[in-house]
Amino acid sequence: MKIDLNADMGESFGDWRMGNDGALLDIVTSANIACGFHAGDPDVMANTMRLAVKKGVGLGAHPGFADLQGFGRRRISLPASSLRNLVQYQLGAAQAMAKAAGGQLRHFKLHGALANMASENAEIARACYGAALEIDPRLVIVVIAATAQQQAAQALGCQWAGEIFADRAYNNDATLRGRHLDGAMILDPEEAAARVVNMVQSGMIISHSGHKIPARIDTVCLHGDNKTALATARAVRTALEKAGIQLFRIPG
Numbered sequence: 066m067k068i069d070l071n072a073d074m075g076e077s078f079g080d081w082r083m084g085n086d087g088a089l090l091d092i093v094t095s096a097n098i099a100c101g102f103h104a105g106d107p108d109v110m111a112n113t114m115r116l117a118v119k120k121g122v123g124l125g126a127h128p129g130f131a132d133l134q135g136f137g138r139r140r141i142s143l144p145a146s147s148l149r150n151l152v153q154y155q156l157g158a159a160q161a162m163a164k165a166a167g168g169q170l171r172h173f174k175l176h177g178a179l180a181n182m183a184s185e186n187a188e189i190a191r192a193c194y195g196a197a198l199e200i201d202p203r204l205v206i207v208v209i210a211a212t213a214q215q216q217a218a219q220a221l222g223c224q225w226a227g228e229i230f231a232d233r234a235y236n237n238d239a240t241l242r243g244r245h246l247d248g249a250m251i252l253d254p255e256e257a258a259a260r261v262v263n264m265v266q267s268g269m270i271i272s273h274s275g276h277k278i279p280a281r282i283d284t285v286c287l288h289g290d291n292k293t294a295l296a297t298a299r300a301v302r303t304a305l306e307k308a309g310i311q312l313f314r315i316p317g
Contacts, residue, residue, distance in 0.1 A: 067311035068265055069226065069284035070302060071095040071207070073127055073176065075113035076104035076136075076290065084289030086113055092298045093287060094314035095123040097174045097207075098162075100155035103129035103137025110158070114166035123314035124168045125207065126197075128155035129176030137177035138244070148189065149196035156200050172226065172315045173197045174207035175214075183217070184209045184240045190217035198223055205315050210280035211239035211270060226283035226315055229264055231257045231301050232291065234273040239280065242273050254297040258304035261285055265310060284315060 074090075075098040076083040083104065090096065096117045099105035105113075117124055128151065129137030143151070156173065163170050175183055175193060183190035190213055194206050198221060208214035210227035218225035232251045234242040242249040251257045264271055265285070270278040285305075287298040305312065 067313045068305060069094050069313060069315050070287060071097055071284050072287045072289050073097045074289060075099040075109050077109045078104055078106050085295055087116060088295055089289050089298055090117055090120045090122050092302050093122060094312055095125055097125045097127035098159060100126055100128045100159050102131045102155055103176050110162045114162050114168060118166050118168040123171045124163050125172035125174055126156050126159035126170055127174050127176050128152055129179050140178045140182060145192040148192045152193050152196040153200055156197055172205040172207050181241060184212035184214050187213040187217045190214045194218055194221055207284060210282060211278050227281040228284045228286055229270060229282050230286045231261050232288050232297055235270055237272045237274060237276040239270050239278045248273055252291060252293045254293055254300035257297045258300040261301050262304050262308050
């Protein structure tokens with residue numbers, strides 16, 4: 066059994082700092098780089114990608130809504146044509162910065178509210194994924210496992226990787242529990258680690274209420290933007306290795 070560990074990165078902006086990308090890059094195998102709309106800027110993108118390439122971590126584009134103030138977590142209603150343009154604009158920037166850093170984009174993963182909307186609505190997911198695949202059909206599309214995101218990727222016939230989250234609770238339909246609700250965030254590193262190992266070994270997403278959802282699990286997301294992020298990332302990696310689960314980066 067093997068698994069990829071990914072983290073959302075490059076989410077600082079100017080003098081404002083988010084997360085500890087340098088330390089996380091010693092733990093994860095794949096990095097989802099913010100593309101400047103919900104977070105990040107050209108300098109942050111360049112520096113994060115160079116460091117990821119240096120450490121042998123796979124590069125992915127992480128586009129979201131144009132919502133710096135809301136960190137991409139506010140829902141915005143856009144027509145499919147605008148979603149396609151939004152995705153392709155950010156993906157193009159990520160491709161250029163990856164090439165300049167001596168690397169190549171391997172995967173594509175939606176951020177925040179856009180990702181949540183796509184997990185509920187396959188048409189939104191299909192518009193976003195189709196736009197990305199027009200630019201590079203070799204990209205691996207990272208989907209929230211067992212949701213409309215997965216349905217859209219399968220319908221497109223592309224390479225995809227099923228993702229679970231180490232620090233987020235689930236609804237019974239495999240969508241993420243809203244951050245405003247009790248228990249939405251799992252901040253205890255050991256609890257998160259044990260939960261991840263359980264889900265990976267069983268091939269089941271375990272919801273907040275204990276409901277079990279069969280899922281293909283290829284990658285685990287380790288968020289870098291909460292107070293226990295680094296400790297959780299270390300605990301998850303250690304627990305997976307102790308369980309004999311091999312770590313690898315998303316191919317591409």
